[in-house]
Amino acid sequence: MAEQYLMKGNEALAEAAIRAGLEGYFGYPITPQTEILEYFAKHLPPKNIAFVQAESEVAAVNMVYGAGACGKRVMTTTSSPGFSLMMEGVSYIACAEIPCVLVNIQRGGPGLGTIQPSQGDYFQAVKGGGHGDYNMIVMTPNSVQETADMVYEAFDLSEKYQNPVLILSDGALGQMMEKVEFKENYKVPAKDISWATTGKTPDRKMNAITSLYIQPEDMEQKNFRLQAKYKLIKENEVDYELYHMDDAEVGLIAFGLSSRLAKKTVDIARAKGLKIGLIRPKRVWPFPTEIIKEYSKKVKAFMSVEMNVGQMVEDIKLAVECKIPVEQYGKVGGIIPSPEEIIAKVEALLNK
């Protein structure tokens, strides 16, 4: 059995990245993700893994672009305002199809906002905060253990699809301490990096990486390739958890931090005789459209529990094709909704 550690989510994320074969990290400090930077600052240099505290988030994401273009396992981490600064770079990386792992430990917004946790960057993560049609796989852990586990997956999938993968967590998950085990016997999957700007052999031409396609036909083809890839990801990489959905009359839908509350809400509600269940997207892109659609035939209503004013609720409505009511309950400013509040909302919904 693997050894158990008591760690903050931010530390577990960093440690997992190292164990997953991280080859370069580039970042800039911002609360509540700074522990990641600090962990790497301490642990990467002795392991001869590239670590750069860049001049800014703009610099950091472009270093990820450059180092990722060499076929290396690279990562940056930040929190909400910092991720906004990275939007140009993220769009470039998505277009250039560079594998890399990005992390947003969300804080409350908009603006400088608060350093408390939030889920206000859902749209930015899944609808393309940057310009143009692109998508990232967006993983949403809800525990320290899952934070660690998803890091390995994130790297593997980013390389499998040559696409950036975003881990969308928040300040509470980053700061809380829980027991965590790290994968034993993990091996970086074999990968083809013949496209990368490194390792040129005499028998081939130099590779060039760009996101610039001046000819409209070339840009169109690029978009076709990207869309074909995104379709493949949607078919293969949906991931979710079902909790007491079998006989549920109302399905909560929640990811990340709010899914913990949602799960607790289900337990409390069931103790009271209320048949509530939970669908938890472990990845919010690709979105678990099919399973939600399927359960829309069984439950009376869905309720999206989000720490924002209502973002994922749109994707749920699209998934159920508006066949049953879909409500949203959320809090903002770093305030975490209580199970009691959620249950009251569900009861109101059922009595409508």
Next chain:
Amino acid sequence: MAEQYLMKGNEALAEAAIRAGLEGYFGYPITPQTEILEYFAKHLPPKNIAFVQAESEVAAVNMVYGAGACGKRVMTTTSSPGFSLMMEGVSYIACAEIPCVLVNIQRGGPGLGTIQPSQGDYFQAVKGGGHGDYNMIVMTPNSVQETADMVYEAFDLSEKYQNPVLILSDGALGQMMEKVEFKENYKVPAKDISWATTGKTPDRKMNAITSLYIQPEDMEQKNFRLQAKYKLIKENEVDYELYHMDDAEVGLIAFGLSSRLAKKTVDIARAKGLKIGLIRPKRVWPFPTEIIKEYSKKVKAFMSVEMNVGQMVEDIKLAVECKIPVEQYGKVGGIIPSPEEIIAKVEALLNK
């Protein structure tokens, strides 16, 4: 009658801003919006209006933040990658509730992409490309004349609601030349700038502008205020155009450049006996949900015509509550769809 000019869309936009009482412009060159910068560089200094070519788009948007915080009519303009660089600043401005006009003359993405026109930044514009829950009024002109007209409106609404307003245009509209007249007798509406960081009188304390609310309760209140304002805007500021919708069997929905093609498509289709109409959002946020919902009871289907892989189509589906089919037709990479292609798609839709 007002004098008529033959101007590029970019020039008309700049000239209209001057006539609308522009007090400061801050920008950075990027194709296909550079004519705006050039026009201002030539015309603002002689009029003693602040003009700064900043170090970067990051600098430019923060100068807009600063100058707007003084209660001045200020503006920045850019194109897709440049707008991504502004995402942090835009979220700050939205949270700090600073009136200002932002302009995105879209080019094809993602990445550096192509300099050809595109509508690929719809999501970025309406779902919050930056972090946190915020919204901007997003105006989508479809002619040089309307580009000019919307500039006045944009300033007026930004001040009325103390909110950033985005003019979302594209490279074709920016570069094409058409006749344009400028409003006569326009007057800047009376405005209260007692909140601004300028003009302190001895009887009041200094104003401070911030987007930082460390206390969760304060951040929550801020979000409540913002959401109340957004609700008000949704109630009052929807704007759209109907074209042959009275007896339409299929409703095209299109904004900006693609709405010109859609209109032409309607004409050609009607000449062939096909009953097609068009709903054109003149603003894509707030979205004309009600009118689309209303017409969903009359038409057999809607088809979203967008120069992207399908973004506004989601908002249409949400508006019609999935009661009738909603298709999407678009092109990417700067390639403009033809009316014939659109008609073929509509016919296929009707024969389904």
Next chain:
Amino acid sequence: MAEQYLMKGNEALAEAAIRAGLEGYFGYPITPQTEILEYFAKHLPPKNIAFVQAESEVAAVNMVYGAGACGKRVMTTTSSPGFSLMMEGVSYIACAEIPCVLVNIQRGGPGLGTIQPSQGDYFQAVKGGGHGDYNMIVMTPNSVQETADMVYEAFDLSEKYQNPVLILSDGALGQMMEKVEFKENYKVPAKDISWATTGKTPDRKMNAITSLYIQPEDMEQKNFRLQAKYKLIKENEVDYELYHMDDAEVGLIAFGLSSRLAKKTVDIARAKGLKIGLIRPKRVWPFPTEIIKEYSKKVKAFMSVEMNVGQMVEDIKLAVECKIPVEQYGKVGGIIPSPEEIIAKVEALLNK
């Protein structure tokens, strides 16, 4: 008679610049020069004079380069570390022969140092802190009144010679309050700006400003032109003040703040019967070599009084061709030498 004001040196400098026809200011805050920026921030916009607080000193000096290239009267101000950041830009401006006024309100160095006054940047000012062979006229006021007066001169000379002019002051002169009058009836001298990148008439080609001369022969010619100009400046623009030098046995040589102490030292010494005089360079480049050489035939020794570890003393030694002893006395870290200390040094020198 002109009106008298009681002002800080920094404020008087700013006010004089406005009265001298300033057309643009670009700067960044740093103690002890921030009052200049604040004065301009308040007074320039209402007068429709360009004011930009740039992103950094690097940005500020490049804005001066750009605006000066348009033939405008432009200025930046900073303090020691900030002036180091401008070294690349200063060398570019000197090579491109752009008239402009730069101001260094010196603080103690090296490094971030102290915010107390210093004269530690003499070498940087006169030997070219930036790369390559270039020179600036360097003015060294020693009172609030002279600070103001020199601003007019600085602009006039910068335009006369198409060369940057540096006002080298310090934190004490910038912060002290004294009475000051501003020139009445000052008029900007007629100037030829046919070289500037503005005002193109149909009968001439576009002007281009550059500091890049790829061909060695072109670069050589550029240097010949610069050296010819510097020779002319050395012949015509030396400026100094003599104080009790007629019968002096020892000549103090001091500029700026330390020249005030030196003057007081002369008074005290003379009261004691010691025949000390003072040569005060009002400009340290071009250096008053001839007058120092001339007096080297009359005095027994010179003593350089500088608030550094000995910089100007080298230029004095070169001027006197080592024919008489040249000593140096200075203090560092913002500590101002006292007349008593200086007299003791002079006495020691005479008793050698």
Next chain:
Amino acid sequence: MAEQYLMKGNEALAEAAIRAGLEGYFGYPITPQTEILEYFAKHLPPKNIAFVQAESEVAAVNMVYGAGACGKRVMTTTSSPGFSLMMEGVSYIACAEIPCVLVNIQRGGPGLGTIQPSQGDYFQAVKGGGHGDYNMIVMTPNSVQETADMVYEAFDLSEKYQNPVLILSDGALGQMMEKVEFKENYKVPAKDISWATTGKTPDRKMNAITSLYIQPEDMEQKNFRLQAKYKLIKENEVDYELYHMDDAEVGLIAFGLSSRLAKKTVDIARAKGLKIGLIRPKRVWPFPTEIIKEYSKKVKAFMSVEMNVGQMVEDIKLAVECKIPVEQYGKVGGIIPSPEEIIAKVEALLNK
């Protein structure tokens, strides 16, 4: 015997740095030094030595400051305009007493200038291009072999004195190919890094590195410490080469590239019967004042041969205390003076 390589000066410099125990390199491309960056980009990562191409020269020098503060052997390299951008950082590093090696592969200035070789940055190197009273040891190799050898010395001296060391070379020396051998059995001398911001043991407090000394007394003490150190360096670290000085009537004085021409000039002149010799400073700071002073009693005149308009000539005049004529001969713009021109100048000097 050590292996011989045929290498460019820039490559030899880079290879020597690696063999000298380089632990981190931070730079930005600029002709004619880019080969150094390229060499490191290729060779450092496989050796697990930190390599960062920074956002700019400002970023690079600050990364050197930070990494050097950890007690590591670190380096940056650039060419003239880039070195000007580093002036603030260099002054900070000098004040904070951080060992590191800086390299300026000079090109012709001022301004962007030309990419041809030059010695126009002598003053910047020895008189403090940055603000405040500070000094660096400045090494001036005149061959590929010496370039390599001096790198080891530079690191050793920078650590011995906790002071930045500058290698002042030029585009011709950087680009020319010559045979080079690397030191065998070189060992990094034992060094005390108990001052560094790394390696804290439980029994001591955290180290902090700063160049800020708000209290004037502290800043004064800092300057006293620096000056005491510089005095020690002047006493111990002067380095020069004498060539046919024994019976010379005229002494050329030249460093770096121009010393090669000067040596050839001596040979040609001697073949013609002219008794010329050469004093070559291998380091221009500390300057070989004593040996020049000594020979000033033997030769009739000195002639400084510099590829600029006359910079080192001032230090020679100060050294000889003006007892004999000191002339200067130089070329600018990347043009290299010929031995014939130099001989003609010497003959003119002798016939005066």
